[in-house]
Amino acid sequence: MSDLIIRGLHKAFGGHAVLRGVDLTVKNGSLVALLGPSGSGKSTLLRTVCGFERASAGTIEIGGRTVESDESHVPAQARRIGYVSQEGALFPHLSVAQNIVFGLPRHERRARYRVDEWLELVGLPLSCADRPPHELSGGQQQRVALARALAPSPSLVMLDEPFSSLDASLRAETRHGVVQALARAGATAVLVTHDQSEALSMGQEVAVLWDGRLIQVAAPDVLYRRPVSREVASFVGEALILPGMAEHGSAQCDLGRLTLPDTRLRGPVDIMIRPEQIQVMPQDGCAGSESDPCIAVVEAVTFYGHDARLSLRLVAGSRSEGRAGIHARTVGYRAPAVGTRVRLAVDGEVVAYAH
Template identity: 80%
Template structure:
């Protein structure tokens, strides 16, 4: 399948500007997750690439062929893009197989072209083909929608929040099935989502759209560990921000002297720490695990238990002058089986590098 390139893409509805100059490149055969808060322009970007909306300015190229510019406008049907919507939008009066071949030329429709192959690709039993969509679960229906999108061998597949109507367990399973099917098909795909865990777990790369601008494109682990701004840090996960001072590759803050991911930062900064980086050791229980440096003491004020992990609200003892009266409050994520009880005195250290945002 082809790659996708956007250059300087603008889109306005009247005088309401939604996309403000988007440059983006999606590599052949890869899945890009387009992540952004509600109203940031994700769906508009996807609809413009599909040709459902005209760009106000800029160019769109699919597989090296320009489909949109000031002079060129290739109609949606001729762009050869497979589209999967939130609800899947299957036709209820047609069987699963008829849905899959719906967009194909009539001869291929009659021959149920590639139906078995596509059912297999999306991980559904072949017996599903003759059933009406309503007899399938929501997750299975989304897989049928993907099979239908892949049936004409499109250049590109666009997925617009395709898992948002599914409950949590079905969502996880369907995400995996869809990711596998796209990989097996060698598809170039864009997945629109406002769910950071979905973007991080499915995207080969994640692009963050903020108020109509792409503000960061990176591999999921890089985006999570080195977000470009405080806003992105908080949007892609839980982020603890502590005032500090950076110098010579580390930053001093209420949790000690911490190693910085950017060694060049200096002066007053906000230090961004992921809560799972905070190592919590119970004084009597975990004596051997206590690091000599970077350690300070705190009390567990509250525990929210999630099973696999737990969130601890902690209050630092003897927090320095920068802290609020009564000690600084921070929080940590620890494995559920190691969650200490409320009131326990613990020692804290920070594992790994942290990010500094200058004031």
């Protein structure tokens, strides 16, 4: 497999800019998740890398070979890119084995070249080889589609929302199997998705595309804990944004004085807190009074089994009243009942954005 290097990529349709100077490097053998909301330009970026669309400006290199520039455009069939679509797009009239070898030279197709090896690589039993695709589950079909994409030894694998049609339980299992198969094959891959949990759990890095621009590329934990903007914070997971005042590496807000990683911030800021950072304690078990600004009332509980989401109202006056409610995450079996008075505390550092 090979490095993918994108520099200054622009794409416009009828004068409307969809990609605006995208720079992205995917290292050999790594998986990068390209994450963004609908309309952000994800599909256009995928289609341009694959060669289905020609860039308006910029360059694309795969393994040191320029496949897209102002002077040249290598057609899709010559780019050696494996492509896995949302539905897998297997040929219903061909067996699993015939689907896997479809992109190989004729003599290798006849010999069912390495079919057993590819089935084993993607975690499917060898008995699947002669079955038609419709006899497999949705997750198994996606693994066959991955095997078909890997069989011609492509330079790069592009996965276009490959799990969106699967139900929740099958999706998690299939994600795990695909990540393992890509790692065993040493594949360089780009996963295009709008699903935050999918991107965070699969990508070695996550690249956030927003209105045609890449606004942050980082390891999943860094992206989640230290998003570069309010928009990224709210898009990647759930975020509580509170107004505050920053000075000397901390900020004062409705939930007390909180520690900031950036000691340079001064003045009014918006503070981003993840709901799971908010510790919820019984009021009786802590030294607090009616004037304690961190005393709250539980107004609603949404139960998910393993955890629960609490909607809370601060008893004392709040700077953020009318702007944002307080939401916290707690272990499901410890969720307090609606109407319970609790005390809130924030665990760990928080991120702030200057006005």
